[in-house]
Amino acid sequence: MLQQTPVARVEPIWTxxxxxxxxPSAFAAASRADVLRAWGKxxxxxxxLRLHAAAAVIATEHGDAVPxxxxxxxxxxxxxxxxxxxxLAFGHGRRAPVVDTNVRRVVxxxxxxxxxxxxxxxxxxxxxxxxLLPADDATAAVLSAGLMELGAVVCTARAPRCGxxxxxxxxxxQAAGRPAYDGPRxxxxxxxxxxxxxxxxxxxxxxxATDPVDRATLDAAWSDAAQRDRCLHSLLVDxxxxxxxxxxxxxxx
DNA sequence: TAGTCGTGGGT
DNA sequence: TACCCAAGACT
Numbered sequence: 001m002l003q004q005t006p007v008a009r010v011e012p013i014w015t016x017x018x019x020x021x022x023x024p025s026a027f028a029a030a031s032r033a034d035v036l037r038a039w040g041k042x043x044x045x046x047x048x049l050r051l052h053a054a055a056a057v058i059a060t061e062h063g064d065a066v067p068x069x070x071x072x073x074x075x076x077x078x079x080x081x082x083x084x085x086x087x088l089a090f091g092h093g094r095r096a097p098v099v100d101t102n103v104r105r106v107v108x109x110x111x112x113x114x115x116x117x118x119x120x121x122x123x124x125x126x127x128x129x130x131x132l133l134p135a136d137d138a139t140a141a142v143l144s145a146g147l148m149e150l151g152a153v154v155c156t157a158r159a160p161r162c163g164x165x166x167x168x169x170x171x172x173x174q175a176a177g178r179p180a181y182d183g184p185r186x187x188x189x190x191x192x193x194x195x196x197x198x199x200x201x202x203x204x205x206x207x208x209a210t211d212p213v214d215r216a217t218l219d220a221a222w223s224d225a226a227q228r229d230r231c232l233h234s235l236l237v238d239x240x241x242x243x244x245x246x247x248x249x250x251x252x253x
Numbered sequence: 254t255a256g257t258c259g260t261g262g263g264t
Numbered sequence: 265t266a267c268c269c270a271a272g273a274c275t
Contacts, residue, residue, distance in 0.1 A: 002271040009261075010271085043259030050273085080273045090271095100271045120272095148271065157269065158264070188267070191259075200259050238258090 001051075003083065005042060007152070013042060024066070025059035028052065033251035036240065037207050045203060045240055050078025068092045081122065086144075095140035097129035102151025103144075107132075109155060113172035115181030116157070198222050198231040199240075206241055212248035 001010045001017075017038060021027035027035075032052060039048035054076040058066055066087060067073050073084035081099065088096040104117040107128050129147070133140040154161050168174055191197055201221040205213060222228040232249070235241040242252045 004258090004270060004272055005260080006262080006270045041260060043261085044272090046258070047273085078273065082272060086271065098271085101269085102271070152271080187255090189257095189269095190267095194257095194259095196257075196259055203259090 001042060001047070003047060003078075004044065010042065013038070013040060023059075023064055024055040025064045028055040028059045031253055032239070033253060036203070036251050040207070041200075041204070043200075046238055047078055049239055053077040054079060066091060068094065070096070081126070089141045089144040093138055093141045095133055095135070095137045096144070097126045097133060098144040098148065099125045099129050100148060100151075102149075102155075103129060103147045105157060106147055106151040106155045109160075109173035110167060110171045113176040113179070114183070115173065115179055116183070118181070118183035119186070195227065195231050195234070198224075198227055199235055202228070202232055202235060203240060206249060206251050209250070212244050212246075212250040214248050218249060 001014055020038065021030060030052070032049060035048050035052050036045055039045055042048075057076055058064060062072070067076075068088060068091075070084050070088065073079050073087055074081065079087075085096040085098045086100070088094040089098050099122075101117070104120070104125055107125070108114045108117040111128060111132075129144075132147070133143060150165070150167070154165050162168055162171075162174060162178075165171065165174075173179070198221075202218055205218055205221050209217075218232060219225070219228065222231075232241070236243060239252055241249055243249050
């Protein structure tokens with residue numbers, strides 16, 4: 001849920017989610033339609049399906065217990081380098097280099113003296129953070145949480161609060177006079193008018209409907225017919241929607 | 254590896 | 265107002 005999504009928006013949904021589905025097997029038994037409705041407007045709904053699929057794997061292949069092994073975790077749908085190590089560190093209290101957008105920024109500044117992180121260098125990023133971690137599991141896990149929290153609360157992207165920073169004395173960026181970031185800027189994403197917006201509109205209609213909807217109902221969600229059809233097709237391909245025998249559309253069973 | 258995939262709050 | 269950005273993963 002937290003992938004590319006602010007903590008404050010995730011928290012209430014996560015709380016309800018865990019009360020409703022306290023175990024992987026309980027969650028795996030839910031229908032995809034129920035999962036997508038519970039996911040609501042968190043965004044990137046394919047994450048919900050991947051989480052659902054991961055729960056099924058955990059239930060059937062791992063005895064309903066979340067694995068404590070990087071490779072087993074990364075083999076789960078939707079679990080990549082960051083999530084696998086975050087589960088290890090925060091779920092299992094293990095020593096694991098947790099590299100998210102916050103940690104990348106903290107390391108870029110405090111260690112490398114740069115204004116910001118720039119493009120990901122996966123291997124080097126992992127090595128940078130690994131070098132910061134103490135040997136013992138419990139302390140390393142706490143430091144991992146601290147690095148993330150520092151980036152999220154103090155060493156922020158826009159206006160870092162260096163006056164409140166506990167490691168300002170050791171910060172290479174501070175020592176260098178806080179030079180502005182000069183590396184390549186990631187291309188602005190844009191949203192209005194994109195397929196992502198259209199897919200969101202279409203899925204919004206399906207989530208709100210208690211019964212399957214006909215094509216005309218979906219037509220009302222977006223005026224450009226070609227783009228609408230393309231996006232509807234992509235939702236079907238992604239398993240986020242299904243077409244029934246009578247031609248109507250609904251969330252997947 | 255560069256593009257794609259939602260959504261909403263902050264500036 | 266238009267961006268920027270947010271506990272990334274996958275292709």
